[in-house]
Amino acid sequence: MTAILEMRGVSKSFAGVQALRDVNFTVEAGQIHALVGENGAGKSTLMKVLSGVYPHGDYEGSIIFDGEERRFRDINDSEALGIIIIHQELALIPLMSIAENIFLSHPPSSLGVIDRDTVYRRTKELLAQVGLTEMPDTLVTDLGVGKQQLVEIAKALSKRVRLLILDEPTASLNENDSAALLERLLAFRAQGIASILISHKLSEVARVADRITVLRDGRTVDSIDCRAETVEEDRIIRSMVNRDLAHRFPQRTATIGTPVFTVKDWTVHHPLHRDRRVIKGVDFEVRRGEVVGIAGLMGAGRTEFAMSLFGRAWGERISGRVWLDGREVHLSSVAAAIDAGLAYVTEDRKELGLILDADVRKNITLASLGRVARQGVIDDMSELRVANDYRNRMRIRCSDVYQETGQLSGGNQQKVVLSKWLMTDPKVLFLDEPTRGIDVGAKYEIYCIINELAEAGKGVVMISSEMPELLGVCDRILVMNDGAFVGEFSAAEATQERIMRAIMRNKEMDKKVLQGELQP
Amino acid sequence: MTDKAVALPGHAGFIKNNLRNYGMLLSLFAIMLFFQVMTDGTLLQPLNLTNLVLQNSYIVIMALGMLLIIVTGHIDLSVGSVAGFVGAVAAVLMVRYHVAYPLAFIACLLVGALIGAAQGYWVAYFKIPSFIVTLAGMLVFKGLALAILAGQSVGPFPPTFQKLSSGFIPELFPGAGTLYPTSLLIGAVLAVALVYTSAKSRARQASHGIEVEPFGFFVAKSAVLFAVIVFFAGLIASHRGLPNVLVIMTALIALYGFVTTRTVIGRHIYAIGGNARAASLSGIKTERLTFLTFVNMGVLAALAGLVFAARLNTATPKAGAGFELDVIAACFIGGASAYGGVGKVGGAVIGAMIMGVMNNGMSILGIGIDYQQVIKGLVLLGAVCLDVYNQRR
Numbered sequence: 001m002t003a004i005l006e007m008r009g010v011s012k013s014f015a016g017v018q019a020l021r022d023v024n025f026t027v028e029a030g031q032i033h034a035l036v037g038e039n040g041a042g043k044s045t046l047m048k049v050l051s052g053v054y055p056h057g058d059y060e061g062s063i064i065f066d067g068e069e070r071r072f073r074d075i076n077d078s079e080a081l082g083i084i085i086i087h088q089e090l091a092l093i094p095l096m097s098i099a100e101n102i103f104l105s106h107p108p109s110s111l112g113v114i115d116r117d118t119v120y121r122r123t124k125e126l127l128a129q130v131g132l133t134e135m136p137d138t139l140v141t142d143l144g145v146g147k148q149q150l151v152e153i154a155k156a157l158s159k160r161v162r163l164l165i166l167d168e169p170t171a172s173l174n175e176n177d178s179a180a181l182l183e184r185l186l187a188f189r190a191q192g193i194a195s196i197l198i199s200h201k202l203s204e205v206a207r208v209a210d211r212i213t214v215l216r217d218g219r220t221v222d223s224i225d226c227r228a229e230t231v232e233e234d235r236i237i238r239s240m241v242n243r244d245l246a247h248r249f250p251q252r253t254a255t256i257g258t259p260v261f262t263v264k265d266w267t268v269h270h271p272l273h274r275d276r277r278v279i280k281g282v283d284f285e286v287r288r289g290e291v292v293g294i295a296g297l298m299g300a301g302r303t304e305f306a307m308s309l310f311g312r313a314w315g316e317r318i319s320g321r322v323w324l325d326g327r328e329v330h331l332s333s334v335a336a337a338i339d340a341g342l343a344y345v346t347e348d349r350k351e352l353g354l355i356l357d358a359d360v361r362k363n364i365t366l367a368s369l370g371r372v373a374r375q376g377v378i379d380d381m382s383e384l385r386v387a388n389d390y391r392n393r394m395r396i397r398c399s400d401v402y403q404e405t406g407q408l409s410g411g412n413q414q415k416v417v418l419s420k421w422l423m424t425d426p427k428v429l430f431l432d433e434p435t436r437g438i439d440v441g442a443k444y445e446i447y448c449i450i451n452e453l454a455e456a457g458k459g460v461v462m463i464s465s466e467m468p469e470l471l472g473v474c475d476r477i478l479v480m481n482d483g484a485f486v487g488e489f490s491a492a493e494a495t496q497e498r499i500m501r502a503i504m505r506n507k508e509m510d511k512k513v514l515q516g517e518l519q520p
Numbered sequence: 521m522t523d524k525a526v527a528l529p530g531h532a533g534f535i536k537n538n539l540r541n542y543g544m545l546l547s548l549f550a551i552m553l554f555f556q557v558m559t560d561g562t563l564l565q566p567l568n569l570t571n572l573v574l575q576n577s578y579i580v581i582m583a584l585g586m587l588l589i590i591v592t593g594h595i596d597l598s599v600g601s602v603a604g605f606v607g608a609v610a611a612v613l614m615v616r617y618h619v620a621y622p623l624a625f626i627a628c629l630l631v632g633a634l635i636g637a638a639q640g641y642w643v644a645y646f647k648i649p650s651f652i653v654t655l656a657g658m659l660v661f662k663g664l665a666l667a668i669l670a671g672q673s674v675g676p677f678p679p680t681f682q683k684l685s686s687g688f689i690p691e692l693f694p695g696a697g698t699l700y701p702t703s704l705l706i707g708a709v710l711a712v713a714l715v716y717t718s719a720k721s722r723a724r725q726a727s728h729g730i731e732v733e734p735f736g737f738f739v740a741k742s743a744v745l746f747a748v749i750v751f752f753a754g755l756i757a758s759h760r761g762l763p764n765v766l767v768i769m770t771a772l773i774a775l776y777g778f779v780t781t782r783t784v785i786g787r788h789i790y791a792i793g794g795n796a797r798a799a800s801l802s803g804i805k806t807e808r809l810t811f812l813t814f815v816n817m818g819v820l821a822a823l824a825g826l827v828f829a830a831r832l833n834t835a836t837p838k839a840g841a842g843f844e845l846d847v848i849a850a851c852f853i854g855g856a857s858a859y860g861g862v863g864k865v866g867g868a869v870i871g872a873m874i875m876g877v878m879n880n881g882m883s884i885l886g887i888g889i890d891y892q893q894v895i896k897g898l899v900l901l902g903a904v905c906l907d908v909y910n911q912r913r
Binding site: 310311313333334335337338339344346351352353354355356357358362366367369370373376377378380381384385420 | 728782783784785791794798799800801802804805861862
């Protein structure tokens with residue numbers, strides 16, 4: 001078979017962080033090529049290079065499509081050749097009809113007037129191709145997620161797709177919808193359309209893929225021809241996670257005390273779909289001086305778990321009991337949670353953690369202004385002193401504490417957020433993806449801060465999608481899947497493979513794990 | 521000053537940074553100078569200056585509340601109608617039912633608070649866009665004012681109530697001819713107090729090792745500040761002394777300036793506008809604070825309505841029409857951001873003064889109301905464009 005796409009020696013870095021290193025990636029005509037790897041392994045970056053989101057010149061290496069070298073300036077250039085990417089977050093407009101969505105950018109028209117009959121007829125044809133029987137004028141918002149995904153694919157077909165890229169297409173689909181979608185991919189292969197499938201679900205990858213390429217830390221580390229060899233899950237998992245962990249994490253001798261934070265039977269429902277249980281009767285405990293990690297995929301419910309505990313900042317119909325320092329507490333607002341000694345460092349520091357327009361000082365004192373104020377009047381000198389203390393202690397690199405927070409680098413912004421929460425003097429600190437998007441040096445500094453907190457007798461809970469960091473920092477690691485804990489490992493017994501296996505396992509397997517060897 | 525821009529090294533950098541801070545004030549002076557020359561000195565004649573203050577007092581008072589609303593990222597279109605409605609309530613109470621002035625005054629402020637609460641409730645707790653809620657309020661209270669006045673003007677008010685707008689502070693040393701020494705004295709004391717506090721705060725900052733403005737610059741700034749205040753106090757003192765409403769206005773400006781820059785509640789209001797979700801995840805009660813800013817706006821709109829009614833000495837169904845536009849324009853000319861989180865009390869006050877001086881100056885020059893609006897609109901657009909341009913740099 002001939003190659004439709006060849007990416008040769010692609011490298012790409014962001015502000016000193018190497019996201020892709022000399023990646024070679026080939027897709028043959030009419031092939032389903034699966035791309036797997038951990039969060040942050042470089043899958044999305046590679047696809048963005050391919051689709052022109054990062055234009056030619058922004059990366060090193062070359063892209064050869066249909067036997068010619070291509071230099072895409074933007075996503076329109078790649079679409080014109082039939083390279084269509086469907087993102088995990090769907091790009092459909094909910095209050096428009098299926099037909100309007102499919103022909104959003106280039107509706108068939110004469111003299112600027114949309115030809116509605118042609119739109120209707122062509123939409124019906126396209127929907128039939130993806131196995132949908134809906135009327136073209138159905139509103140997208142009235143469709144389930146699975147059918148919306150298929151509409152996205154129909155939209156791709158309307159652009160005469162040659163290479164279809166699907167980024168985690170089944171992440172939010174149920175089993176039937178997933179199966180239907182995979183059937184479509186096989187049908188397209190029969191028509192000669194190649195696809196790249198990015199997925200965390202190894203079972204479905206093994207079912208449809210012709211070739212599996214594994215990315216790790218921006219490199220291709222393995223490539224399996226599924227028609228020539230048998231696919232072993234263990235081999236894929238090992239390739240995904242195998243790496244040297246020495247010297248990336250500061251040492252700490254844990255002195256673990258009595259429980260400081262205990263949760264029993266915690267149940268949370270979705271704020272919009274009020275019947276959907278997002279957290280399913282979870283028990284949880286952190287001890288003084290302990291760092292507990294929570295592993296899991298995006299959407300497993302980790303952030304929702306932490307946020308709902310933090311003064312019910314997320315979710316509806318929340319039930320369960322919480323003890324802090326041995327006393328039962330009812331944390332009905334964020335202010336009450338802060339007062340009780342809880343802190344939550346949000347996952348998205350720009351949207352949820354910081355006021356980017358405000359200076360470093362104002363961000364640091366935001367959650368505990370009362371500590372530098374008397375009768376509601378801020379003592380600006382003591383505020384300044386506190387801000388400068390944290391600046392020195394956390395080594396925040398800024399010109400002075402009056403600098404706008406938005407001007408700082410990601411790592412320094414994260415230190416500002418951490419300072420804000422340390423200033424509230426918490427007993428228990430939740431850190432949600434604390435090192436996302438920051439460079440290696442700043443990561444190390446943040447691990448050091450986590451160690452200091454644990455040594456000071458605080459309970460630390462770290463939610464992270466980066467397994468090495470969980471292994472390097474935590475005393476105990478829990479695995480969350482679909483709103484429940486499905487595995488627990490002590491630091492000694494945890495390995496990347498075991499965690500990854502717990503994450504990847506389907507529900508039946510999870511039950512076996514819980515009854516068998518890995519029961520806590 | 522607590523809100524320093526990022527310091528550039530050296531004196532040139534210092535002046536450049538501060539030019540931006542004082543840019544608005546310089547524009548006001550430039551506009552005043554322009555009209556002073558164009559009107560052959562009429563603008564700054566003592567009588568006209570006093571009138572200028574009286575004419576704009578209600579805009580300034582409402583701009584203080586509007587600034588807080590805009591800083592939280594909202595807008596209040598109903599303030600003009602609310603002011604007119606409260607003026608009508610005052611007239612009905614005092615003229616028709618002969619309720620005593622202080623009682624009626626307090627009742628009117630309470631009415632304002634209730635109106636603010638009613639609108640703030642929908643905005644803060646039901647998350648209905650403030651634009652829509654207050655647009656509805658604008659229609660409702662315009663209609664209600666018309667209804668309770670039965671379409672007619674009601675007046676005149678009792679003389680003690682009129683004093684709110686047309687009265688002047690009592691003269692302690694009468695007999696100095698056309699000069700009112702008490703007012704001049706108050707002006708001088710205010711100027712000394714301002715220079716003293718800024719010198720003290722500078723010394724305090726220096727003792728904490730904070731970079732302060734160069735001494736020469738500080739002296740020059742203080743001298744100019746002192747001279748300007750005394751100069752205007754002198755002008756005011758040579759007509760009939762300090763108007764009561766100017767005293768109220770100055771006290772309110774000082775109060776709101778303090779609340780926005782120095783208090784926890786003020787900081788929280790800016791945090792809501794800067795990033796509401798981050799603020800609420802930092803334990804700030806965003807909904808309650810948003811609600812309170814609307815209550816506050818209602819009270820200030822009521823006060824402005826009373827001042828305006830007292831000045832006209834009658835309540836008319838048309839009172840307050842279009843005030844909201846001047847008030848909102850004042851805040852934006854004064855550097856408030858339409859996206860929330862940014863804006864200063866001083867800026868809003870200067871913005872209101874720019875609008876006031878332009879109204880007054882153009883009227884003296886005999887420019888018709890038609891082109892006055894065109895010019896004011898262009899100034900608003902220009903000021904905001906300049907601000908956006910400055911921030912992009």
